[in-house]
Every structure is written in structure tokens, then in C-alpha cells.
Amino acid sequence: MYTKRFLLAILLLALTIGVNANVKLPRIFSSNMVLQQGIDIPVWGWADSGEEISVMLTKTVVRMNENTNEGEKLTIMTASAKAIADESGKWIVKLPAQEYGGPFTLRIKGKNTITFDNVMIGEVWVCSGQSNMEWPLINAKNGENEVAAANYPNIRLFTVSKRVSQFPQEDLTDGEWVECTPETARLFSAVGYFFGRSLLEELDVPIGLIHTSWGGTVAETWTSPETIKNDPDFREPMVELQQMDVEAYKKEKEAKVRKLLGGELPTEDKGMQNGKALWSDPDMNDSDWSKIKAPGLWEEQGYLDIDGIAWYRKELDLIEEQTQTNLNLHLGKIDDADITFINGIEIGKTNAYDEERVYTIDKKYLKPGKNMIVVRVNDTGGGGGIWGDPKDQYVAIGQEKIDISGDWKFKISKAVVQAIDLGPNSYPTLLFNGMINPIVPYGIKGAIWYQGESNADRAKQYQRIFPNMIKDWRTHWNQGDFPFLFVQLANYMKPTQKPAESAWAELREAQTLTLDLSNTGMASAIDIGEANDIHPRNKQDVGERLALNAFKVAYNKDIVYTGPTYESVEFKDGKAYITFTNTGDGLAVKDKYGYVKAFAIAGADKVFHWAKAEIINPTTVVVQSYAVKDPVAVRFGWADNPDDLNLYNLEELPANPFRTDDWPGITK
Incomplete structure (x- = not known):
């Protein structure tokens, strides 16, 4: 006779089997995705150990009946493959290579x-x-018009959520593929979008863009543990990271957060259910909510160690006259993303931690008396909440300003307690683990990369870690030496009056040296930077120059894809003769008098002087200075901001900064 305990065990076993039986795929797979043409297509996931998985790619076509002139829909199998889940439940198949086209249906069948x-x-x-790279389209040059025109259903977008991880993760926390529309492109990477648009216009094939970036990050955090463990500078920090007792630390932090929130640790946003913003209701009872000062990060007001979602509510009292015109709501900055409502109606949303929020409130949503401003804030890491200067937080009614800084009602609806309070640069490998490993080995053509600012003070080291990172990605994807294209740092900071050493110039040199790797390309941004802004708004030229590199490196088109590149120097009769490659139809100077700028020359004393330079034939520039009788070294564009650089090829691509010497620099 079965005992109750035995029956309970049988029931629990049955429930466990039921839970584990469903086939599951990584989040990088979803409807609207693009699969890579011309290669065996990896599809992988999880199931029960020993379960047989069938993967089918089908296409629906319409066959016309000649007699009735009516169409009949037929489903055609274009590719299929099978796999058996291994002991750990993992499985992978590779569908045969496919030609461009679609739409297709991808069906994965196991027990479900x-x-x-x-x-x-x-x-x-x-x-x-x-x-x-993270910089959103809306903030690019001419952003509003670019967003309005971003209607390209054959460009598909996927954004990887920011995530640090102690160890390599197998899946993302969220994300899905979407068609490119003004709404979906608005906050997508501007560089990625302009690159993809150029590819679409030239190739006329579907384009898939996977955006995975994080502002202010260093290259080593994007590199895997397997590579980092062999690097003399980062081996010890990586070992320290991997030996941390994360679970014990997390439990301790969760206990503190529960106490702070009155015993509760909310894991789901109760304010937003089934797409409805319940807590935006102006009439809901918020009498038990806390108060918080805004602007001001919530960590600064006692809510330590909490990321996640919080709601802010503020009453706005208006008289009849004030409701007769549209208002402008100035919220200041919000870390990281917000959705903002007035009287339960969404009026705007932004995903950028350092962008001023200014939303227009249509007068039709207003009423005399009490109006309710509600802001849903999603903090993905670090500081969270409404922040900035109190003078930037107000409602504008014509010339009148109503101050809305000060006390707001506040409630945390979802608390995310990170295991360790880590920033993306706290240790190496953190972003590879959380934001790259989960999308490997999704089939790709290649990668574009815009980074280096955060490594500029270690440019000499970057000569090693950047190419190692590229090789690392190629090893993990196991697709050979796929094309890897990167942006050389833009000109930035105050121009110098005299030739000087430069960490940014050394970083650009490290990027140039990385071109020794096969199937790499570099897009220069040396002429489109801004002295007072590390984020130049001209992302159009950046994306298009990356696309030129793609046409050459990835698609083997016979084009001029980069600017003049230093090849050799000959010193003769007190002059330096510089020979360039990649000159296209010839060297050109953007100066009506023909003066070539941004050159400096030095003798054996290693003291550089500005030099006179001129083009003497389609591939050669001669450089000299009366201050240097016997020159031994030449530098071009060697500065944080060589703002007068004006040497191009006739295809209007700027010459790449360089130096002919190998004297020690200023970076480690």
C-alpha cells in the first residue's frame, strides 16, 4: 500500500518531468530574426536528456490554379535537421546554408x-x-528626421540588455528581434543603424543587427576568461572574481533590502501588468507610499544596493487657464530609462541615463485642479532615479515655470539585488560573460566595434588586448576569421598649440596596428569629432565608413574603402618624403591654397616642430621645417584633437594619423 509520502514523491517527480520536458531556445532566437546567409546555420537550446529535437525551416508560397485563377497556400520545407539532447539537456543542430530571402518559419519540435x-x-x-556605439539614433545629428525616416522592414534589430556576470552565461535575461521602424530605431545604436542602412541600400538583402554595448567600458571586460587567464595584467583579477562567494554575499544583501522595504523583496513590477500601467492611474491610493526628494538618486536617500523599477508620483495643480495650452514637462535626467505619464496617459519615454527629459503634454490630457505626473524608472545598474539640477525640473506654461522638484511619492515595484556590486569595469570578462557568451554561436557575418576611449591611458597595453579580444571572439564563434571592423577614435579635447605627446594618438596607433590581423578594417572618425564632446553627433559618416570597410573586407567589392595610409618615409636633403597607400584617385587637400596641415617633424633631439607639407604626386607628400635641418621623424595628426587635419584622398576619406618613429610614448 502506497504511503502518502511515497505518493507525494511520485507527484513531485511527475511535476519535475513536466517542467523540464519543454524544449527551450536562447532568447537570441525569436520571430522577426535574421539568420545568416551562406553558412551552416547554428540552432541550439535545451530539452530533456535524450530527447529528439527536430528543426525545420519552411516557407509558404502561393500556387495559382490555372482553372479557377485562385491561389492555394503551400508550405515548402527548405531545410531541416535533427539532434538528441545530451546528458545535460543541451542540443545543437546546423541547418544547411540558405540563400537570401524570406519570410520563413522556423519550427523546433520536441515534446513541445x-x-x-x-x-x-x-x-x-x-x-x-x-x-x-551605444549612442541612440534620436541623439545623432538631425536625429528627429532620421528617426522619422527609419522605416525599413528588411532591417531587423536586437538589443542585448546590459548585464555583468561572474561566469559565462548561457542565455540573456530578455530581448527580441523587431523590424526597424521609427519607434524601434529611436533608441537603437545610431552607428549600427547607419551601418545597416548602408548595407541594405547597397546589397538589397535583409540585414540583422545585434546591438550589445555599454558606455564607458574597457576592452578587457568584453574578453572571455579563457583569453584573460593568459594575460599577465588581468590573470590575478580574474581569479579573484571567480573565487568570490557570490551566493553568500547576495543573501546578505537581500536580507538588508527586505528590511529596508518592510520585509518584502518584490521580483515583479506590480505597477505594470500585461502591458497596462496600473500605477499611472491618477486616482489610485498612494497614501502608503514613501516620500523621496527629486532630483536625487535613490541610493543617496537610503535605498542602497537596489537596482530595478521604481514609480514616482507628483500632483500638479492647475487652474482653468493653464489647461488651455500644451505644456512642456522638464524632468531633468533619469537613470537609466523612464516611461512618463500624465493622468494615466503615456507622454514619453527615454532610455539614456544622462539625457534631459523634456516631454510635451497635450492640453487635451489636462484638467483644472489635480493632475498626476507619474514616472516609471528602470535602473539597470549603478545609481538609479531622477537626478540632475533642481532648476531643470519644472513644468513650462508659456513663460511661466512651475517648480516640481522636492518631495515626490515613491515606491519600488521590482528590486533586483546584484550578487556583487560590480560595475562593468570592476573586473575583466564581466561583459563577455553577460552580454557576448549568451549570443554565441548565433550565425553572423561579422562585427563592428566602436571603443577605445576608456583604454586610452593604457594605449600601449591596448596593442595586445584589443587584437587578443578579436581573436577571442573568433575562437568562440568558430566561424573562422570573420570580418571585424572598428572605428578609430574621433578627434576630441582642446587642440594643442604646439606638437605634444598624446594618449589618444597612441590609442589610434594601437588600433592601426590591429589591422595586421586578417579580415579587419578601420573607419576613421578623425575629422568628425567635437572638441567639447566625447560623443560626436555625426554618426552618419561613421556608419557609412564602416559600411565601406564591409564592402571591401566582407563582400570583396573593388572600392576605395579607407583614407590615405602611411607606407614609408625617405629622408633626403633636409626633407621627409612620405609615401601613402589607399590614395584612390590621388591625394587631395581641403585648403584653397594647397597647404597640407597637421604634420610635425623632429631631428635627433626628439623635439617636434610644426612642418610645411605639400602634395608632390598622387601618392607622396613632402614635409620640411626650417627649424629642423636634419629630420629623422615625422608625425601626422598626432594629437588628442588634430583639428586642422586636411589631407584626404579624392574619394574624400581622411588620411590616417601616424608616426614614423618608435620612441617611447606616455601610456602604459
């Missing part, structure tokens, strides 16, 4: 069936780096 629709076969590129 998963179906992804509107799937295209095209060109897939990973877009990664730091803030200049």
Missing part, C-alpha cells in the same frame, strides 16, 4: 513545439563597444 515567424535569411552583424 516552438514556432518563429517572419524569419529572414540575410546578413547579420554584431554591433558592440562603449558609448559611441
